Amino acid sequence: MTTIAIIGAGPGLGTAVARRFGREGFEAALIARDRERTEGLATALGREGITARGFTADVRDPEALATALDAAVATLGPIEVLQYSPVPHRDFMLPVLETGPGELTGPIEFSVYGSVTAVRQVVPGMQALGRGTILFVNGGTAVVPHPERAGTSIAFAAQSAYGHLLHNTLAPDGIHVTQLVIPGAIVPGHPRKDPAVLADTLWTLHTDRHGFRHFADNLET
Numbered sequence: 441m442t443t444i445a446i447i448g449a450g451p452g453l454g455t456a457v458a459r460r461f462g463r464e465g466f467e468a469a470l471i472a473r474d475r476e477r478t479e480g481l482a483t484a485l486g487r488e489g490i491t492a493r494g495f496t497a498d499v500r501d502p503e504a505l506a507t508a509l510d511a512a513v514a515t516l517g518p519i520e521v522l523q524y525s526p527v528p529h530r531d532f533m534l535p536v537l538e539t540g541p542g543e544l545t546g547p548i549e550f551s552v553y554g555s556v557t558a559v560r561q562v563v564p565g566m567q568a569l570g571r572g573t574i575l576f577v578n579g580g581t582a583v584v585p586h587p588e589r590a591g592t593s594i595a596f597a598a599q600s601a602y603g604h605l606l607h608n609t610l611a612p613d614g615i616h617v618t619q620l621v622i623p624g625a626i627v628p629g630h631p632r633k634d635p636a637v638l639a640d641t642l643w644t645l646h647t648d649r650h651g652f653r654h655f656a657d658n659l660e661t
């Protein structure tokens with residue numbers, strides 16, 4: 441039995457992905473800041489027959505994130521799939537002329553340092569396993585920067601570059617690195633952007649293993 445670690449697992453996409461992969465036999469490690477909520481989500485998934493556990497970490501705290509991932513391996517077993525999908529804070533979405541170095545610290549720690557920390561923590565285990573998948577989930581500003589959301593636009597672009605580099609570098613190890621861009625909002629009931637539909641899309645990215653960047657819907661321009 442292997443594990444999917446979902447970094448930034450909340451009641452929306454995070455839980456839907458845990459449920460989708462759980463149905464296929466994965467155990468799910470739900471990692472976020474709110475211990476009570478992640479443990480509650482894990483308990484609810486357990487009632488559906490899915491093995492899930494909550495772990496606490498702020499992605500902006502590298503030590504805590506690495507510790508949570510180690511605890512997930514110790515509790516559930518080797519991590520075969522890593523999803524990096526914490527929902528960005530509103531403060532990261534300021535107009536470009538109101539964004540200085542101080543305003544970029546949060547978005548960069550959140551999207552770049554956090555994802556680099558998580559990847560470096562799980563890749564040796566995936567290499568030992570001989571397979572793995574790393575799923576990056578971003579909004580449309582990863583592709584088309586938005587002048588009113590400078591922090592996430594800049595940080596998502598940097599994370600995308602990191603993911604693309606990993607895609608090429610880790611392929612020979614059987615580790616597929618891919619990105620799902622979700623333009624606009626996640627909308628329950630939407631034919632392509634309902635959390636369960638997006639979770640299906642992510643499952644397909646994991647099984648099909650083609651290409652780096654994929655779109656959940658048409659890009660808004």
Ligand SMILES: NC(=O)c1ccc[n+]([C@@H]2O[C@H](COP(=O)([O-])OP(=O)(O)OC[C@H]3O[C@@H](n4cnc5c(N)ncnc54)[C@H](OP(=O)(O)O)[C@@H]3O)[C@@H](O)[C@H]2O)c1
Pocket residue numbers: 447448449450451452453454455471472473474475477497498499500524525526527528529550577578579580622623624625626627635
């Ligand atoms: N929601 C949308 O409309 C939308 C649109 C486009 C793209 N996306 C992408 O979809 C993913 C999120 O999906 P969702 O909105 O349905 O969210 P979700 O899975 O329901 O929840 C995401 C969780 O991220 C956690 N989080 C936020 N900051 C964190 C931090 N510093 N450290 C650790 N965890 C943190 C929060 O939990 P805690 O508060 O407990 O930490 C939150 O519950 C992200 O990749 C986002 O870029 C979302």
